[in-house]
Amino acid sequence: MNPQKQSYIDGAHEGITNQTLQKSLKKIQNGFGHGAMHYWKSMPDPELRKRVKARRMQTLAHADIVLAELAGNIRNRGGNVYFAATAEDAIKYTLEVAEKNNVKRVVKGKSMTSAEVGIDPALEKAGIEVIETDLGEYIIQLAEDTPSHIIAPCIHLNREQIGKLFTEKLGIEYTDDPPTLTQTARKALREKLLSADMGLTGCNIACAETGHVSLVSNEGNIRMSTTMPKVHVAYMGLERVAATLEDQQGMLQLLTRGAALQKLSTYVSFTGGPSEQEDPDGPEEFHLVIIDNGRSKILGDPDFREVLACIRCGACLNICPVYGKIGGHAYNSPYCGPIGAVVTPLMQGINQYADLCKGETLCGACKDVCPVENDLPRMLSELRYRLAYGDSKWQVKPHNSTEGFVFRMWAKVNNSRKLYGSLLGMARWVMKGRIGENGMISKMFGPGKKWTKDRDLPPIAKKTFAERWKTEHKQNRPEKTQ
Ligand code: SF4
Incomplete structure (x- = not known):
């Protein structure tokens, strides 16, 4: 049996029998999933989703020009831009920057692209300590686990499990009191942030017109990770670009609403170059790594281009009846849920990850809740079609x-x-x-x-x-x- 198929079956079984996960999934689906669906119906600007989607598709159609503008504006401000064709290229570049700057410790902001690339093990192999600074990601890192949700990485763990983990890994007396646990993590992370040489983050949206990268967070860790170390490296998938500031504003409005019904996240950080003389803080070096890793192939296929309009809000996970039962680990990818079921096969191999797209129900809820109205069910059917008949362009052999x-x-x-x-x-x-x-x-x-x-x-x-x-x-x- 294809090892990925076995991992999907095993992961699904584990998810279904994990009572903590089941409780959290129910909560997240009843709260955020149904909440987002309700929100779109009563949104004061009912055309916003359509406008943003249209602009996303226009920008993707001119991605080469828009990315060149973004790179030019960042370089004009003294930042560095590197186009990485593959994950290996991104790793190589990051290691070179780390070596040049004698980096011993890296603090990270939550980034799915970095997980996709696999930079953590590469840095660790080079003798560099890597610390996640998002609380959920930090817990996952301590537990030597992997995230099970795009936005809420440790929903499969309860506070008792986290309490035990903190006792074991951070040496504190056992407690399952959330504020005490949060304070403990805060203290531990503050020390790491103060002594880090490099900050490595993702990029929620980059704006070509102004040449900056915007990052949303609710914990303030992004601000510290991007301004305290002397080097800041930001990873972005090449699709995460807005042509204009106005486009970016629309995307931000939808992103936080889709993710957590928030009008705006607690912090929105804008960065895009080394600090200037009058700045009180900020990095001495800024590097934007624009990663392809299979995206331009998706961009070139009109049947799948739409998936690149995704703004990674996680709303489709929160409503999906399949994700809502099996959880995120079964998908065996940084991208889980319906978006993962489309994007992972396209990036990692349609035959290898065939079960992800075959496992979804095509109920259509993911399309209804998606802030950019991505037609994921259509793309899931497209993938199944290619699996049924084969497709030389995507090197797909008829699956069965x-x-x-x-x-x-x-x-x-x-x-x-x-x-x-x-x-x-x-x-x-x-x-x-x-x-x-x-x-x-x-x-x-x-x-x-x-x-x-x-x-x-x-x-x-x-x-x-x-x-x-x-x-x-x-x-x-x-x-x-x-
Ligand atoms: S496909 Fe839509 S709902 Fe799912 S993560 Fe992307 S933007 Fe959010």
Whole structure:
């Protein structure tokens, strides 16, 4: 079995049986998920989502020009810009910057792109200490775990587990009191922030017109990570760019509302170059690493380009019935939920991550809640289409030739009334001996075994619809009059 498929199945089982996770998922879905859906319906500016989406698509269509403008404006301010074609290029560049500046400690702001690239292990291998400064990410790092939500990385842990973790890793007396735990993390992180040589963050949105990077946070850690160390490196996926300040404003408005029903996050930081003489603080060096890593291929495919309009708010996770049961770990990617089910196969391999797009229900809730109205269900179907028929452009082999054969046979059977009737009769006969006292089949064999593992199967009706129609219609048919 494809190891990724096994990991999806195992991760889903673990998620479903984790009671802490189940409780948190329910809370997050009832609160943020349904809240966002309700919010869009009553938004004072009902056209905002459409306007932002249209501008996102326009910007993506001219991404080369917009990114060149962004890079030019940052360079004019004394910042450095590096275009990384691959994750390896981004790592290489970052290690070079770290080496040049004799970096011993890196403080990080929450960044999914950095997780995608895999910079942490590379820095650690080079003997550099890496500290996450977002509270949730810090907890995950202490637990040597991975995030299970885009915005709320440690929702699978409860406060008792976090209390025990802090006792074990930070040496404090056990407590599960959230303010005490937060203060403990704050104190530990403050020391790291004060002595860090490099800040490594993501980028929520970069504005080409002004040449700056904006970062949202609710904890203030981003401000410290970007201004206290002498070097600031910001990672951005090439799609995270707004052409104008006005575009950026619209995206920010939607981002925080989609993520947590906030009109604006507690902090919004704007950065984009080394500190200037009159600045009280700020880095001596600024580097923006614009990462492709498969994005330009997505950009070049009109069926999938839309996914790059995503502003990573996490609202689709908060409403998805699949994510809402299995949680984020099953997706085995920094991007989970419906957005992950589209973007991960596109970036990591459609065959390898086939189960992510096949596992979603196509219920359409993710599209309804998405602030930029991304049609994720359409793109999930597109991925399934490519898996069914193969696609040389994406190096997709038809995923399951047996499945294809079964459906071709199914089509043949359905086209022949006689064949259909005989097979149905045979199946009825096979099932007969397996019907339990409750009138259901609770144990099947062969491929049916998996179905009855978790639920009963109703037996095939004694008469088909056509047979019943024939007899009942005949009985009710009015007598012919002479
Ligand atoms: S697809 Fe839409 S809802 Fe999901 S993370 Fe992206 S912007 Fe948010």
